[in-house]
Amino acid sequence: MDGDYLKALIVFGALLLSMPLSAAQLDLQLGANSRIWQTEELLKHPQVQTLTVKDDVSYKKDMTYRAVPVAALLGGIKPEDHLQAVALDGFAAELAAAPLLNTQGSRAWLAIEDPAHPWPPLSAGKHSAGPFYLVWTDPQAGNISPEQWPFEVASIKRMAPVAERFPALLPDPALKADDPVNQGFALFQKNCLACHRLNGAGDAQFGPDLNIPYNPTEYFGADFLKRYIRDPQSLRQWPQAKMPGFSAQVLPEEDLQMLVGYLKHMVGRKVKP
Template sequence: MKFICLLFTALFCLPTYAAQLTLELGDTRRSWQTADLLNHPATQEVRIVDDVSYKRDMTYRAIPVATLLEGLSPEDHVQAVALDGFAAELNVAPLLNQHGAKAWLAIEDPEQPWPPLGKGKPSAGPFYLVWTDPQAGHISPEQWPFQVARFKRQQPVAERFPAMRPDPSLAADAPANQGFVVFQKHCLACHRLNGAGDAQFGPDLNIPYNPTEYFGKAFLTRYIRDPQSLRQWPQARMPGFSSEVLTEAELAQLIEYLQHMATRKVVTPERQP
């Protein structure tokens, strides 16, 4: 009987395995183990009010993201790549902030695992990008990637994916160009456009059809605000974008960008009719 109890303990009561975070910051590559980050002198206890993923206040052991991105400049750009391939596009400038909205990498302790994100779902670990005072920096939910495994320095989106760019003859402050910035912040983590991008979750927003071609503006606005108000199904993954997350002006700019890109479809040989 004692042997059976010991065997049960060995099989079912082991702590969660520690994880590894990889940093690919241009010429340098470094890996951090969970224990190393938990014991880092910059790591501290951080309280997050109204956590985006858990929908309640949470407390984490976390390290300032700026500490991990040492050597990068505010003009740089990184991807936070999750275990499932989700890739959040992040400008480095907000990640380096020491005042106002401040980015932290929460570290899941294998001895004290976080709760699951939902029934049958894993936790937000092993690493989760969270923010204190996010309202000060107008931080969107897409800037809270969870299950992070890697930070990778990248070229800016417009350079990596020229097929996404608006007409270069447009003025820099044209609504379509402003909408392109909004698209990068709120849409690019889940959607491609003209076949360009790294996202694997949502449909391409221009090929074969742009949503402005099959939605009237009023219904497209409603869909972006509350997708389930137009299309309901249990596996729906697109979140709604409230006016606190996406202002009325930003939403109008995003639609201007989509309307503009509907005139700039990229047709590759495999897409020829």
């Protein structure tokens, strides 16, 4: 590649970065209440407000947004429903509807990036969390995990429950409903399924499969798997690492034990994709 061509590419890239953001659209696929919202419509929503989020999960600092309560956008959705928030890059967060519908305690908000006032990039060379970002106020009250803060959201869809869509994820059906393994399966859906598949099942495009060819409980010794889940960078570091740590506040020790218990259980239930 000659020098002039390289310079032209650099100038063009700088020009793109300097251009103002364009408006975006959010696709809500909710059955009879499906709707496509434009940025301008959401910024004029009757319930939009200026919201300060303390210690934002993605930006690692306090952030102020224009935001609408997610519950105000989910017409016809019931607490027992299941939703999936899909990001522009394919990240798919599995979300129980009940917490999204809360009006007290932990509350979910759709933050809207105004093209006239863009948010900062998430890190050097990266995009912002926009155009739409699902954020929470008082997340500790509901044990909201980092995976429940999807950014660059493009659509929110009502889906069949994970267990129906991906039977290869299911523990032994002979186990009682309240068995710790089944509780661990629920925690896996909440905290892991947005980035990982298991037995080839799931919509994730990011992390490795957690059972094929090997389950992490098969190659992490002693309590190193728990340590890895708590703080991935404490065990291995590389520039493109994306896995967040799960603090005891987000994933209490008893929950972590049940999550690892589910993974151990699934070693005996491998199903090759």
